[in-house]
Amino acid sequence: MSKQRGAWSPDSSTLNKAQAVMNAAAESGNLYRNGLGMIASENIVSPMVQKIVASDLHGRYAEGLPGKRYYQGCEGFDTIESMGIELARSVFNAPFANIQSTSGTVSNIAALKALAKPGDGITAVSTADGGHISHARMGAVGLRDLNLSTYPWNEERMEPDIDGACELIRSVEPKVALIGQSVFLFPTPLKEIADAAHEVGAKVMYDGAHVLGLIAGGVFQDPLREGADVMTGSSHKTFPGPQGGFLLSSSEDPAFQKRLNTAIFPGVCSSYHLHHVAGKVIALAEFEEYGQAYAEDIIQNAQHFASSLAAEGFDVLAESRGYTASHQVLTRHGGTDSGAGAKAASLLEDAGIVTNMNMLPGDSKALTPSGLRLGVQELTRVGMGPSEMEEVANLYARVLLHGEDPKIVKESVNELKSNHQVIRYCFNDDKLNGYPL
Ligand SMILES: Cc1ncc(COP(=O)(O)O)c(C=O)c1O
Structure with a gap:
């Protein structure tokens, strides 16, 4: 017998699927709450951001720009x-900002749409040296059918070889010189590269x-004043908002700004997740108040x-440069392509510490890398400081250097985290700087 509209109720197996989703989400939340x-690419959002992301806006549509819409109801x-x-x-000290993009990758696709056409050249950091997949032929660069040339890499300094990068730009004459990585320990000397480009x-x-x-x-560098267009x-x-993207420019030229806006809509977005945009706006307001202290910490x-x-x-990589000038730290756990990074990440997860394996200079396989890429932005956001950093390093040593059972170490991890259950650097109802997780 066919099910009647309105009289239909889910059979238990369908309901079980929905329940399984809820349970898995709770389990994921517990992992992070207790661990x-x-x-390095994750963070937690403030209570106000959480609230607005779950608001009615998540079901709404807007296309175009404020005041120039294709739908009613957008006031x-x-x-x-x-x-x-x-x-x-x-906040970004940018003459131009578009806040609609639904992710960093979408921002990159839009930027490449605005800046180049199929067949044009682009220079970037290779994925093996820490470039993002969207900078590669397998990602947005390929989607846009651009001819990619990658910069030589200075392993000691963990940045592009600047003279080599400038030489490459002068010889291939790309339409876009792309800078920035997923493995990003130090600011890139941008001025020379921008001059060559x-x-x-x-x-x-x-x-x-x-x-x-x-x-x-x-606290890092100021790309829009160092030559980035x-x-x-x-x-x-490290920007602690909901998932999404930004597209910013140093250009004051209205025609160029229009090109960037139209690359987002109608280029790569129709509606653009209004609840997340609203969350970004609250995160921007919170950042204006607390962002500098957060970044310094x-x-x-x-x-x-x-x-x-x-x-x-x-x-720990880059000792000669003081290890890091960003939120990231890189560690090597075995020989090149040994898979030691994967093993270390798995043991740490058993102890309630969530990290990701990462390729280091010399590694050639993404699934068996020798390293870990670690980020402290989330621990900082829940109020951890230098003494907790020492404690966390000791927890790593217990698991990875002293061979302690990760399940035993997990008890110490949970205890440390139980004392850090307040989200900092954000507004809360009592106007205090902090809110329970
Ligand atoms: C350098 C770089 N660009 C772009 C992205 C993509 O960002 P999203 O995950 O927001 O699409 C990442 C992701 O980690 C990244 O590391």
Whole structure:
């Protein structure tokens, strides 16, 4: 018998599927609530952001820009987006901001659409050296059918070989010189690269996905004043907002700004997840208030964590440069392509510490790398400081150097985390700087 509309109720197996989703989400939440989230691309959002992301806006549509819509019902949202554009311009000190992009990758696709056409050349960091997949032929660069040339890499300094990069740009004369990585320990000396790029008529695109919060907090580098024409980024890594993206530019030229806006809509987005846009706007307002302190604390923690790991006996990369000037720390756990990074990440997860394996210079296989890429931005957000960084480094040593049972170490992990259940650097109902997780 066919089911009647309105009288239908899910049979138990369908309901079980929905229940299984709820249970798995709760399990994932518990892992992070009780453990240590140390994936460099992740963060937690403030209570106000959580609230607005679950608001009615998540079911609504808007296309176009504030005041120029294709749908009715956008008046309230126009206020939100207009405020967000202004806040983004101020927080990132950018003459142009588009806050609609649904992710860092979408921002990159839009930027490449605005800056190049199929068959044009692009220079970027290779994925083996820490470039993002969207900078590669397998990702957005291939989607746009661009001819990719990759910069030579300085392993000692963990940055592009600047002279080599400038030489490459002058010889291949790309339309886009792309800078920025997923493995991003130090600011890139941008001025020389930008000079070479502008000399051959290329635009400079800086992918700040990872370091956007550090840039906005004034503690990393200032790409839009160092020669970048366009800056893309995620809104949820060191910038502590909901998942999404930003597209920013140093250009005051209305025609160029229009090209960037139209690359987003109608280029790569129709409606653009209004609840997340509203969340970004709240995160921008919170950042204006607390962002500088947050960014400073992240850097201090990353440097302290790196030196604490080294003191425990770990092989931490870039010792000669003080290990890191960002939120990231890189550790080597075995020989090239040995898969030791994967094993270390798995043992740490058993102890309630969530990290990701990462290729290091010399590795050639993404699934059997020798390293870990660690981020401290989430631990910083729940109020951990230098003394906790030492404790965390010791927990790593217990698991990875002293062979302790990860399940035993997990008890110490849970205890440490139980004392850090308040989200910092954000507004709360009592106007205090902190809110329960
Ligand atoms: C350098 C870089 N660009 C872009 C992205 C993509 O960002 P999203 O995950 O927001 O699409 C990442 C992701 O980690 C990244 O590392």
